[in-house]
Amino acid sequence: MKEIEIPFENAVVASTHESNYLMHKYWARKPSNVVSEYIKYFTNEDDIVLDPFCGSGVTAIEAAKLNRKAIYNDLSPTAEFIAENTCKNIDKTKYQSLLIKIHNKVLKETEKFFSTICSNCNSVAKITHTIWLHEEKSNKEKMLLVKIACPSCNNKVERTPTEADIKAFKLAETEKIKEWYPNELMIPNGRLLVKEGMKVSDLFNKRALHVLSKIWKAIESLSNSPEKDVLEFTFTSSLAQASKLVPVYSKKGRENQVGGWTIPGFWIPKKYCEVNALNCFIERSKKIKRGKEKQFNHYKNIKWHTESAFSLKKIVSNSIDYIFTDPPYGDSVPYLEYQILWASWLKQSLDFENEIVISDSKERNKDIINYKQLLKLTFEELYRVLKQNCWLTVTFHNSHLEVWNALISSAQNSGFIYENDCYVLTGRKSSNQLLRKGGSMTGDIYINFRKPKSKINQHTPDLQVVIKQIYIESEKVIIERGGKATTDQLARGILMSLSKHNLFEKVIDLKITDILADKFDFDNDLGVWNLRENKDAKLIEYIPLNTRISAVIDSVLSKNKSSGFELDDFLVPIFTRYKNGRTPDTKEIKEILEEKAFEKNGKWLPRLQQKLFKTDLFTKDYTDPQEIIKIENEHNAIIYQLAKVGLKQDYCIWIGENEKRKSIELRKISINQLSIAGVSDKAIKESRINQIDLIWFNPDKGEYLLFEIENSTRLINCIPRLANLTEKLPHLRIPIYIVIPDNIYNKALSSFNDPSNKKLITSDRYLIKYSKLFDNLDLLENKRIDLKNFISAIAEKIY
DSSP states (O other): OOOOSSOOOOOEEOOOOOGGGGSSOOTTOOOHHHHHHHHHHHOOTTOEEEETTOTTSHHHHHHHHTTOEEEEEOSOHHHHHHHHHHSOOOOHHHHHHHHHHHHHHHHHHHGGGTEEEOTTTOSEEEEEEEEEEEETTTTEEEEEEEEEEETTTTEEEEEOOOHHHHHHHHHHHHSOOOSOOOOOBOOOBGGGTBOTTOBGGGGSOHHHHHHHHHHHHHHHTSOSSHHHHHHHHHHHHHTGGGSTTOBEEEETTEEEEEOOSOSSSOOOOSEEEEEOHHHHHHHHHHHHHHHTSSOOOOGGGEEEEOSOTTOOTTSOTTOEEEEEEOOOOTTSOOHHHHHHHHHHHHTOOOOOTTOOOOOOOTTTOOOHHHHHHHHHHHHHHHHHHEEEEEEEEEEEOOOOHHHHHHHHHHHHHTTOEEEEEEEEEOOHHHHHHTTSTTOOOOOEEEEEEEOOSSOOOOOOOOHHHHHHHHHHHHHHHHHHTTSEEOHHHHHHHHHHHHHHTTOGGGGTTSOHHHHHHTTEEEETTTTEEEEOSSHHHHTTSSOOHHHHHHHHHHHHHTTOOTTOBOHHHHHHHHHHHSOGGGOOOHHHHHHHHHHHEEEETTEEEEOTTOOSSSSOTTOTTOOOHHHHHHHHHHHHHHHHHHHHHHHHTTOEEEEOHHHHHHOHHHHHHSOSSOOBTTBOHHHHHHTTGGGSSEEEEETTTTEEEEEEEOSSSOHHHHHHHHHHHHHHOTTSOOOEEEEEOGGGHHHHHHHHHSHHHHHHOOSOEEEEEHHHHHHHHHHHHTTOSOGGGHHHHHEEEEO
16 A cells, blocks of 8 residues: 555646547546556555446556556447457467458358449459448438449549449348347437437348358357357457448548448438448457457556445455545436447346436436435445555536536545546647647646545535635636636636535535626626726736746746647646636647747747736836736746745745835735834835835834845846845845746846846845746745745756
């Protein structure tokens, strides 16, 4: 058991699936690199890792590869079949030999159904694809187009069906299917497009069933072996492409392109493609062989269980070191209703009654109430089997409030403590698409729960406390976003905040928008919420989100990689730091990134004359008043945050005259008159000491800390002001702190190390980068850093 105090908190970019996970279709398969990262973080070698909804087996397989002891559990024997065969080792030579044997046998028995005449050389050719159109009036299917391949002249052609093409199909229609094939009824479900009385066999035309039934018989006649198992796996993996579920579409001017089973449900397109089923089987075997190129030498590390997640009878209490799981997302994927396509051929029974799911099927009685009941029992069971002070990671991606509430409340009411949540971004190709205009942040939420050493009775406050929490969270998000935020942006922050504090159930029956309307104004034209009261004053209470994003980008670019940076180098730290309501929209990231860098050959390089802001406030030709306001708000917000930290440490606070003139909020927390023992009021004014941005001081101890925030003014401007105070009080070692954007760090270092400036300032000098300041302000807010260590954590001494 690994002792973990702080849960995993980094955003991770999902890699594309490795070849072993591409052998067989499965829904919502989690990225293996992400699962592996979590397992490595939360466990040691030989620890026991459980996934109660293990599905296609990613958690168990990745845990086993890391030399952990994995427990695979899933209600579905079909899912277990897919997972086991994903990691089962085979003799590839034997597999290929059996494959060829099956192919030759089935080809001999079924080639008459696909034999035609080549229109180029009049030799015997083979039908590879047939495109069908369902005619609604007659309720019949019309053969529209045939694709053939001729071995004699190597000709491949698309053509209008000939008499020979039609004859071959009619032969299959009239001849009786001799071998067994599944004829089970499917579960009626309008959402999945399964009609009353629909059978599995209805998903195939008769010619496909001739071929599939013979392939299956040939496989089942083999002696038991891993190779036979993987041939069955190859067969089930090829079924969808041999069915009527294959749409025909046009792409880039090319007509009659063949698709795949990518549409949710069992949608049989009006225009579909019948692919030669034997070809489907052989083509799928190529993917299987690629997936089996690497031997899996950790099979013994996995125990296989097929039972309900709410009744883990084979697992003793307090025996599991870590649980990683991806529970069913309400009605997103009714797994068993989908799996009937494969289970029927495998002759497996599916336990529909105990599936944790919301289904639109009227026959199943699987509604939100049943879903919540079973999910509650599941988390109670997970709490039972997990060791004390160990961790449960739950992945989730569902926007329905009821489903979200069912998950969170079930976990918390079972005794788990909600510690944090992380984003997992979609894979590299998609992450590049994130920066397209108008795009939005995509990905899953991974929630880390902890089982405490003893069960805690969690107090649930009254509704007014909940609503106050909503107001606090919303105001923070609106202020950080420059005074306006969309409902979606607010909802992200509100839901996670309420969830973490176990408050969600209190508002499940309320509309969040109605609650927001009591405190904030909604702009219908822009679709955003605004502050109703003290807007201008409140804008300095939090550091603007754009400033925070800018600091992260500067921090990355300051590493000076000559080869350039991947997009993920920016996205990962941004999404790690700024989550939920603070998660930036990709438009914001794009605008800031493109100001500072340019893309070349997929890499981002810093612009040669990059500046954090477009110009200096003091240049005469500056004309954009909105940009001036933006910079001033940022400048004042940083002063405000640092002043609050000083107040918490019992310092008196002085804020510069210029800043106080422009901000009521800054005036409120600053003393009215700066008084320094040994320095007259006139000297303070004439030497411009009273214009220093921020001073923390304790007059009784003779302690002073000076802060200048240099986001827009010339660095040289602040040096005389600072030097004046250190000169007036030479007997004190007054530390000077300069807060700067990361991208002007080198410029600042050079300025303060200039010999002429060194003479002016003899006190200890420190630089504080934006990125360090912002990160540690968040740590302080979340009580992850001691207040007395705050300055030492953010300041870097200049020697």
